[in-house]
Amino acid sequence: MNSWSVQLKDRAHRLWRRRITQLWASFVAVSMLLGFVVAGLGVPFVGTSVAAAEAGIDVFEALPESLEERPLAQPSRIEDRNGELIAEFYWQNREEVPLDQVSDHMRDATLAVEDHRFYEHGGVDLQGVARAVATNVLTDQQEGGSTLTQQYVKNVLIQNNHADGDTDGVEEAQERSGAAGYARKLREMKLAAAVENKYSKDEILARYLNINSYSGSPNAYGVEAAAQQFWSIPSAELDIAQAATLAGIVRNPSLYNPQINPEETLERRNVVLGQMLTYGFITQEEHDEAVEQDLGLEESERPNGCAAAGDAAYFCDYVQHAVMHSAAFGDDPEARVELLKRGGLTIRTSLDAQLQEQAVDAVHKRVPVGDPSGAGHSLVSMEAETGEILAMAQNTEYDPAGEEGDGSTVLNYSVDEAYGGGGGYQPGSTWKPFVLAEWLDSGRELTDTVNGTGESYTGFSNSCEPGDYAGEGYAPANAGDSDGASSSMPVLEATKQSVNRAYADMASQLDMCDIRDTASALGVRTGSGDALEEVTMEDDSQQVLYPSSILGTVSVSPLTMASAFTAFANGGSRCEPRPILEAKRADGEPLPIEDSACEDALDPAVADGIAYAMSQTFEGGTTEGLDIGVPAAAKTGTTNFEVGSTWLVGFTSGISTAVWTGDPDGARDWRANSEGKMPREVFGATVSGPTWQEYMREAAPTREAREFAQP
Structure with missing residues (x-):
């Protein structure tokens, strides 16, 4: 035998000895783990050593005894005053459902591929652990032997660490190899036993189905959101093939994304169908029929944020800023963002959908979106006696990216800078x-x-x-x-x-x-x-x-002017703008939203005198021809031409409305304008006035409109 052959043989021998050592170390570690489990949980298991049992008890006693289960992250809803959806905000697209609202096929597919003995073990399946030991020792494959309950525990720990912003904790909860992996597994086992003592099997299965990531673009969390996103159906209607698809995704949500990797997802689905057949959840005929189907996706996107609010997007954005400024939603802005995106809130706002539609129509008709003149045109309307904001519209498309474009912007012309607006406009x-x-x-x-x-x-x-x-x-x-x-x-x-x-x-x-x-x-x-x-x-x-x-x-916002004028309508009592009527947590607990904030700001006789004087502008004054069919009062406003802003702020005893028209940058002279809907000479009654009139003719009769008497 030549020297080269001897060296090759020695090298092979060394590699084999190293492999034997690795296998033996794995065997010992996993066996000790098994011993710990048996000893710590008090489960009889033939062959477990006394030493391992005693060590297991010590290890288990040092581990946490209960699982901290925080509420799952759920979308928050922003609704109009009648409870109709305006927009949703979420960190995780999820909608929790009870087990009786999930199809039997989904339950069966999950058990078949993840834990077919789920209803037979006590949270830790010793057969599964033993099988994992053999696989890990005798092959290059890694098998965890985790039960469905253990997987639920792992997901809870991951969710908690995500919520805390603890990236190291997330990685620790996902560790699969080495001593850290065994330590994680040991902790999961003890916590799984605690979960099994706390809940029924059906409750655990429901929690598992609601916490899982089911992939998607964006990710869908929980079976209900996944069914809606991939097939536009509730989870109660999932058929065998669809259920098998979702159950298969859980193993690797990144790889088995049906919207990105349909071939891998389909292959994984068929593996699940095979498991369902093996364990008797479906017949051969049902298996064969399901295998022949494609994924059959009929996707539905669940919008996230104000971009999906359509013509109410700027009001939605204002509400979002109002949440960030309200202590009712948390001690600081960071806590308020977390609650809005994770808390499953229901926020009922003051927006009147019918009046909002009328406001949008009036504004867009007068100065259309993308008008070549470049003029901005906005309307904001509030209930005079409560401050509740009824409508908010402008002649642009809401751009959540904040990029200026042809008729699009994220800037809200009606409100202050702190609430998504600019620096205001000269009134x-x-x-x-x-x-x-x-x-x-x-x-x-x-x-x-x-x-x-x-x-x-x-x-x-x-x-x-x-x-x-x-x-x-x-x-x-x-x-x-x-x-x-x-x-x-x-x-x-x-x-x-x-x-x-x-x-x-x-x-x-x-x-x-x-x-x-x-x-x-x-x-x-x-x-x-x-x-x-x-x-x-x-x-x-x-x-x-x-x-x-x-x-x-002095530059002010239209909402500030509409709010100030409520004092003239209310006999001197001025109302703060109020966009939010009530807010509730996911469990129905109300948040401490303040009632209408109205305070006496003027002597009643003074307020009544101003209201009367402004009502006379319709009688041969600057608002002549802009009457709305009910008693009203109004004041026009025009800046010098180099600033380019015109206004009409007016009210009835029920509604105060401000309309602004001008250059969003506050520096354009319309006399040089030759394009679009903006006239070359503009006064308060030229553009803003007709928009105010058109809106208020429809809006004013929905609220009280008493006469403003001469003092």
Whole structure:
């Protein structure tokens, strides 16, 4: 024998000895594991050594004695005020169902391929463990010998670690090899015994079917979600072939994904059908018929998030932000996100589906989605006596990716930045009611006369801030829609005609700090969320104290204006916007959602005087021709042309609605516009007004609309 042959023989001998050593180590380890199980669970098993039994008791006593079973992650529902679905949010697509709502075929397929002796053992199948020992020792294959109950335990541990963000814990719960794998198996066995003592077999099977990952794109968790995703049917209707498909997926959800790897999935399904035949769950004829079928997928996608909310997407996005700001949903934003995506919440909102449809129609008709002019157009409407938001619409398509495109954006024009909006828009003359509120609150009257044609106004005071904010006087121009201005005109007429110079005269007789504070008391803040006194110029002076602010130079959101105007409709009581009526956990437990937050912000006589004055704008004023068939009050607003915003904010005693039209970037002069639906000269009654009118003609009669009487 030459030296090469001798070396080859020695090498083979060394490899064989190493393999024998590995096999022996595996045999010893698994045998000890078996001994631990038998000793720790108190199960008689011939051949188990006393030493192993005593060691097993010590090991088992050191392991956890009960399984922490948290509620399974389930989708949360956002509904309209009548309980109709708007959108769902989920981390795992799952819908828990009881066992009697799962087909017998699904139960049989699961038992056949995973644990056909499930109803005979006590959570740990010693025959299965012995078989696994033999397979692992005598072959290169790895067999776990896990029962269905042990698999349930493993899935619970994985879910818990996922929920905690513990990636190491997830890996530990999935470990299959070496000492760590045996330790995991030992823990599973003890916990499985505890589970068997706690639940009936049927309860364990139901929990198993609801926790499993059944693959898919995106992943479906639980048998009900899987049946709906792959075949658009409830799990109660799964036939033999479909049940075998799902049961086979569990072994390797990544590989056996019917939407990505249909051939591998089909092959695995047929293995399950063979097991079902072997253990007597189906006949030969049923087996042969099922094997001949293809997967027969009829897929249904379960949308996730506001992108699926259609025309209510921007309201949905606003609700999502409201959840993030509410302590009722958790102590911090992270906890609130977790609860929304995992908690199976049912959130009933204030949205009125019928009014939402009317709002969308009115907005899209006036300035269509993707209009070449580039104009933004939005409407937000709320119940005056409760603050409940009834409708929210704009002329764009909701883009969850946040990318600007042709008629698409994630930006919500109606709300503040913190709730998914921008920094707000200059409101123009819709700010004038705040000046009028201070005028009346100071003891002055609507019948008092003011100068609507002055060249320059002086005398502005600001008691709260040192400095001269109008030392050289203030000389605004009257807008093109301010007809009938005179040097001596009643305040009521100045309001009807929205005469800028008349309001400058009024403000010059008041304290600008008091006007600011009146607006603040009505809930007015900037679209960026800042209090009015926090909006400063380069020299740190307050923007709102300059006389020009009476014409609406501080940027605010439409929702802020609609909310502020509820005080005029309610005799001085102003209501915070309220998008969420109630929220319940998956078990039906209610969350502590606050009731309507309405507070007295104005003297009732002052509020009634403003409401009356604004109701007269329909009688020869700036809103003439925009009546809605019931008593209403409204105010137009137009910024200078370089800013490009126009408004109409109006109300009945039941509904307050703000409509905004303009450049989303706040820097476009429409006089240079030559495309789309936007006119070259735009006032509050030009575009925003007709949209408000069309919507309110349908919406206002659904709520009370009493007359606004002359004070």
